[in-house]
Amino acid sequence: MPSKSSARLAALTVAAVCTAASTVVLTSPAHADSVRIHDIQGDTRISPYAGKQVTDVTGIVTGVRTYGSSRGFWIQDPSPDTDPATSEGVFVFTGSTPKGVAAGDAVTVSGTVSEFVPGGASSGNQSLTEITRPVFTVVSSGNEVPAATPITARSVPAAYTPTPNGSVNDLPLRPSTYALDHYESLEGMNVQVSDTRVVGATDPYTELWVTVKPWEHRNLRGGTVYGSYDSQNTGRLQIQSLGRAADFPDANVGDTLAGDTTGPLDYNQYGGYTLVADDLGTLESSGLRRETTRAQHTGELAVATYNVENLDPSDDTFAAHAAAIVDNLKSPDIVSLEEIQDNNGATDDGTVAADRTLAGLIDAIVAAGGPRYDWRAIDPADKQDGGQPGGNIRQAFLFNPARVSFTDRPGGDATTPVDVTEVRGRAALTNSPGRIDPASEAFEDSRKPLAGEFTFRGRTVIVIANHFSSKGGDQGLTSQYQPPSRNSETQRHLQARAVHDFTAKILEAQQNAKVVVLGDINDFEFSETTEILEGEGTLWSAVKSLPESERYSYVYQGNSQVLDQILITPSIRRFAYDSVHINAEFHDQISDHDPQILRFRP
Incomplete structure (x- = not known):
């Protein structure tokens, strides 16, 4: 296939x-x-x-x-x-x-x-x-194929791999002790999994992920949660097929590949150990449905973050994104959007404006029955913010002017840094919207944080939209080097420090300032990146208010994990948080990220 x-x-x-x-x-x-x-x-x-x-x-x-x-x-x-x-x-x-x-x-x-x-x-x-x-x-010819070796919850060890702080290549395999050694001892052999639950939906490359350990860090929707560097999910296995692509099942997380799935065990760079099936089990749907959050109460401010995955005017997903915002997110008051591309998408001709992209989404939201949002953003300098070449992705704010007002302070552009000042004894932004430290090495070839000042029912809320550098270049979980190197963290740590320090400056100007830091952080809630962002009580990642089994916004290689976060300052004491699962678990996703929403009374 x-x-x-x-x-x-x-x-x-x-x-x-x-x-x-x-x-x-x-x-x-x-x-x-x-x-x-x-x-x-x-x-x-x-x-x-x-x-x-x-x-x-x-x-x-x-x-x-x-x-x-x-x-x-x-x-x-x-x-x-x-x-x-x-x-x-x-x-x-x-x-x-x-x-x-x-x-x-x-x-x-x-x-x-x-x-x-x-x-x-x-x-x-x-x-x-x-x-x-x-x-x-x-x-x-016509000989009996050697019987497939079953891969089961019992056969795969609970320990993931030896951790020599170097290469495992020369270590003797211990297949009864370590999961990766067990898989390696079967490399190239005919293997079999039976009645396995799908933990990674079918992707555009006709691949999916299953687990042979049904209760390993399971969440209520059928996924397998990745909650710690020291707690690997050993039962995950990628499935491909030797058959036709058209015959590959469209599976969602929580579905079951019933019966036997049999074929050689391969190894590739996009998932590690992979069962390349010549006989696929039968897909049985779990009936997984997209989630819908509750609407905010009159006195609650609803703030959401949503990575819309390289949205540009040529895309056919505007109506679907609009329906997600209106129906599934219940039209939040403020929406931080990540991966808004310029007006001609990946065409690399110097275009940086994204007004057509944002207008298209706003019109689609109105058509879906939602409010007519207003927007604020700052166009990046051409080819300076990373992402798809020519796309010039950036963060942008949508806000409902019937419930929220935006405090405009001129002067913000691609290269001018925003600062903090005091206005009548309260913290205020010098530029609104404004970009945090755009010339810093922390944001080289990466998105610059966008800060904006909002007013809701007479109360000021400062919102900082982020899209930190990706994990590209990190070694995979099945790397020969254990533990794997996470080199991409270096830049995210610098970015986290910059955003933390800017937030701390706001709190120095006004101790009880209400600041919301949100976006695609591209790192886990238990990561050092998040620890740096939080500091000594400056911020707190509100996703940690959820039960551990519900903390995820992204599914990668069968691991349900946190990449998108909303962090809050201490004066935001009572709130409701929801990770709204509408994309990451589905084969027909319109983005690879699930939106997050926070509701509180400023």
Whole structure:
């Protein structure tokens, strides 16, 4: 089945054949006669035969991949050894569509053993053991495929991985002790999961995530919550398919892949261990529905944050976003929008204005039965705020002028920093709207925080909209390096410090100032980024008022997790918080983020 992620992986596989850039070669090529698959795999993550020629490796074909550039087939030895650490399966990389080979064929294969690193060595990913440049012979056909090894809640250990503060590549596999070692010991083998719950909805690349541990950090909607760096969800497994893309199920979180799902266990850069199914279970819907929050009371101010994922005038999602704001969020008084693109989206021609984008959304909200919002934003300098090239994404405020007024103070632009002053003994912004420290290295090639001053029923509320730098470049949870490096945190920590210090300056001017800091923080509620933002009582992340099982706004690789947050100053004592799940758990999402909403009486 043509999968974009598999195609990306495939392209890298081709590169591995042509160059050594993504391939681990431990020894000079030498000849090795008549080895078995478990000899090739060995009892660590790196084959003892890496870089060597092997001849007449025997096995039964368990699956054939005919799409993309990562083409080839898996073979498995029907006569395993007694060592549970040594896999009995391996991928034979042919590059082009393998001809004359099918599941059930008994084959002999000669070729070079390679350790291919999906994403390249700099990614930190584990490697996939392959036989490359193969010459193979079909000995017989119609043989029984080796029985699939069940992956179950009982077979997968509770501990995730050893943590040597370095690479795990050379450590002996302990499949009964560590989950990642268990999966590695099955690399390339025919495996099976049964009656598994979906914890990551079908994505545009025809992939989904399931768990073999139904109660592992489960939330009420069927997902698996990621609540700590030290509490990994070991039962998660990515599912792809060897069948047609059109036959892949459209699954939501909480659905069940009933019956058996069987196929070879692969490893790729976009999810780690992946069951590439030649036999998919049957999708059974859980009937998951999009959530709706309650409307704010007359005396409550409702403030929301919503990442609308690269919205520009050419998109066909305006009506859906408008319905989400009106129906699911009940028309908040103030909405902080992230990822508003300029008027021609990704076209890179110097355009930075986004008035058409915002007007389109406002008109759609009116058509959906909502209020006619007003808006405030500051256009960024061209190509200075990151995001999709040419898109010039930025934060913007929508506000309902029938309930909230905006205090305009001129002077704010792409490069002028906002500051804090006092007006009649109260904290005020020098520019409203204004950008916090736009020239700082903290916000280089990233979105600059947008501060605005609002009045609700005679009370001033300062709102700071954020979109911190992404986690791109961090090592994955299945990295060969444990614990994985999170290099992207460095910039977020600087950003968090800048926003914290600006908030602290407001509180110095007015101790009981009501400040709401919100947006796509791109980090967890338990992260150091959040700790820096909060400081010693300057702010508090209100998502932590929810039960732990309800704290999530995003689903990544089957982990339901917090990326979007609303933080408040101490004078906001009584409030209601809701993470409104309308996108992240659904295959037909209009954004990959769920909006968050806070209601309080200023």
